[in-house]
Amino acid sequence: xxxxxxxxxxxxxxxxxxxxxxxxxxxxxxxxxxxxxxxxxxxxxxxxxxxxxxxxxxxxxxxxxxxxxxxxxxxxxxx
Amino acid sequence: xxxxxxxxxxxxxxxxxxxxxxxxxxxxxxxxxxxxxxxxxxxxxxxxxxxxxxxxxxxxxxxxxxxxxxxxxxxxxxxxxxxxxxxxxxxxxxxxxxxxxxxxxxxxxxxxxxxxxxxxxxxxxxxxxxxxxxxxxxxxxxxxxxxxxxxxxxxxxxxxxxxxxxxxxxxxxxxxxxxxxxxxxxxxxxxxxxxxxxxxxxxxxxxxxxxxxxxxxxxxxxxxxxxxxxxxxxxxxxxxxxxxxxxxxxxxxxxxxxxxxxxxxxxxxxxxxxxxxxxxxxxxxxxxxxxxxxxxxxxxxxxxxxxxxxxxxxxxxxxxxxxxxxxxxxxxxxxxxxxxxxxxxxxxxxxxxxxxxxxxxxxxxxxxxxxxxxxxxxxxxxxxxxxxxxxxxxxxxxxxxxxxxxxxxxxxxxxxx
Numbered sequence: 484x485x486x487x488x489x490x491x492x493x494x495x496x497x498x499x500x501x502x503x504x505x506x507x508x509x510x511x512x513x514x515x516x517x518x519x520x521x522x523x524x525x526x527x528x529x530x531x532x533x534x535x536x537x538x539x540x541x542x543x544x545x546x547x548x549x550x551x552x553x554x555x556x557x558x559x560x561x562x
Numbered sequence: 563x564x565x566x567x568x569x570x571x572x573x574x575x576x577x578x579x580x581x582x583x584x585x586x587x588x589x590x591x592x593x594x595x596x597x598x599x600x601x602x603x604x605x606x607x608x609x610x611x612x613x614x615x616x617x618x619x620x621x622x623x624x625x626x627x628x629x630x631x632x633x634x635x636x637x638x639x640x641x642x643x644x645x646x647x648x649x650x651x652x653x654x655x656x657x658x659x660x661x662x663x664x665x666x667x668x669x670x671x672x673x674x675x676x677x678x679x680x681x682x683x684x685x686x687x688x689x690x691x692x693x694x695x696x697x698x699x700x701x702x703x704x705x706x707x708x709x710x711x712x713x714x715x716x717x718x719x720x721x722x723x724x725x726x727x728x729x730x731x732x733x734x735x736x737x738x739x740x741x742x743x744x745x746x747x748x749x750x751x752x753x754x755x756x757x758x759x760x761x762x763x764x765x766x767x768x769x770x771x772x773x774x775x776x777x778x779x780x781x782x783x784x785x786x787x788x789x790x791x792x793x794x795x796x797x798x799x800x801x802x803x804x805x806x807x808x809x810x811x812x813x814x815x816x817x818x819x820x821x822x823x824x825x826x827x828x829x830x831x832x833x834x835x836x837x838x839x840x841x842x843x844x845x846x847x848x849x850x851x852x853x854x855x856x857x858x859x860x861x862x863x864x865x866x867x868x869x870x871x872x873x874x875x876x877x878x879x880x881x882x883x884x885x886x887x888x889x890x891x892x893x894x895x896x897x898x899x900x901x902x903x904x905x906x907x908x909x910x911x912x913x914x915x916x917x918x919x920x921x922x923x924x925x926x927x928x929x930x931x932x933x934x935x936x937x938x939x940x941x942x943x944x945x946x947x948x949x950x951x952x953x954x955x956x957x958x959x960x961x962x963x964x965x966x967x968x969x970x971x972x973x974x975x976x977x978x979x
Contacts, residue, residue, distance in 0.1 A: 488590055492848070492850060492851060494850060517589045517590050518573060518589045518590065518591065522847070525846060525850060527848045529589070531590075552850070555748060555752055556585060557585065557752060557768075558863070558865050558866055558867025558868070558869075559744075559748055559800065559863045559864060559867065560747075560764060560765060561744055561747050561748055561863075562672075562693070562694070562695050562697075562799060562860075
């Protein structure tokens with residue numbers, strides 16, 4: 484089992500869909516919500532994901548493909 | 563003697579002892595340094611500071627070290643220039659440039675944060691320093707590692723132009739070209755930082771490193787006669803600098819080192835990478851990451867780690883934000899050079915261009931004190947202005963040829979906004 488901490492940003496259509504739930508169910512990934520902010524325009528959620536390494540990768544790919552912006556929690560590092 | 567109480571989460575306020583930790587274990591919020599101000603108040607005065615050498619450590623009680631500093635003794639106390647020529651062109655009364663384009667040793671404000679990072683890394687017992695950078699940060703880590711005799715690893719994307727690597731390679735760090743895109747370099751460095759016992763200046767010792775930026779604000783206040791200016795225009799990449807300018811001035815005010823603090827803070831970014839500007843202008847607490855496309859490479863951070871905090875301090879100060887197009891950046895670089903003799907890199911072009919816009923929009927009044935932050939040197943980004951300058955006169959080696967060509971030279975170029 485592996486863990487990953489990610490920040491998801493939902494905009495536009497993505498904000499209306501239960502994408503985190505679908506990702507969790509489809510790829511057997513356990514999301515643990517640590518922090519979240521939502522407005523009617525944009526949503527941001529900080530998650531700890533728990534699951535098999537390959538499932539985490541697949542789950543993140545699914546989110547990206549669904550229009551979610553997935554970033555490492557520390558933000559961009561290359562300065 | 564240490565004046566640090568520990569680390570505090572900027573989101574949930576949880577406190578941690580001093581250590582190599584950069585996000586809160588509960589909410590993954592970023593951490594910052596908490597100080598014992600009551601203790602600092604007893605030892606720090608204007609007189610104590612003024613009696614010390616003119617470098618960034620004259621404010622050492624407000625920096626996060628437990629022991630005396632070991633690096634950066636020639637860093638900081640850069641010129642604070644009254645820019646009357648530029649003020650006249652912009653039609654404002656009182657304009658200043660805080661000029662870190664001549665900071666030591668590598669001509670950018672990053673020398674400040676890196677000096678703190680190095681001193682702290684040594685306290686923690688690290689002997690290898692690392693960073694992921696395509697520019698100023700890499701230059702500074704490389705040079706200061708050479709001075710300190712530490713091993714340095716610099717991670718860069720493999721397709722980065724050779725010219726940009728030279729200013730780091732000259733100091734002989736280990737430069738690692740990562741065969742991957744920008745996101746992959748980020749991800750890899752994050753993994754390396756969690757596995758190797760190295761001090762990654764902008765990852766695992768980031769809370770300490772970032773505090774070095776406050777010295778930029780301390781110097782502005784001291785050089786302005788122990789006062790806080792009314793308006794400060796700061797560049798934003800990750801968003802940290804403007805928050806530290808705020809924190810620095812607030813600390814000076816709380817400690818009684820300045821009598822008033824009513825500064826409006828403004829953030830400037832390149833138009834092709836302006837997630838913080840967008841958030842401020844649209845009044846969104848959530849920063850939407852973007853893919854950067856701007857000539858201001860030193861500010862090209864699409865997912866700014868301190869974006870929300872930058873938004874927050876700007877809003878609370880009553881300030882605003884502006885983005886500059888590539889063309890406006892180049893024009894501003896030229897304007898600053900021609901009016902004040904300061905050759906800044908693109909980030910300085912961004913702040914000057916944003917200042918022009920903010921003055922035009924009347925968001926900054928013309929009769930109050932304004933400080934424009936210049937954080938890097940133009941010699942590092944010559945390519946952006948190279949084709950935009952007057953061509954040299956080409957003449958035969960005789961007087962008549964010179965006089966013939968000289969007639970074609972216009973008497974003066976006049977700028978107006």
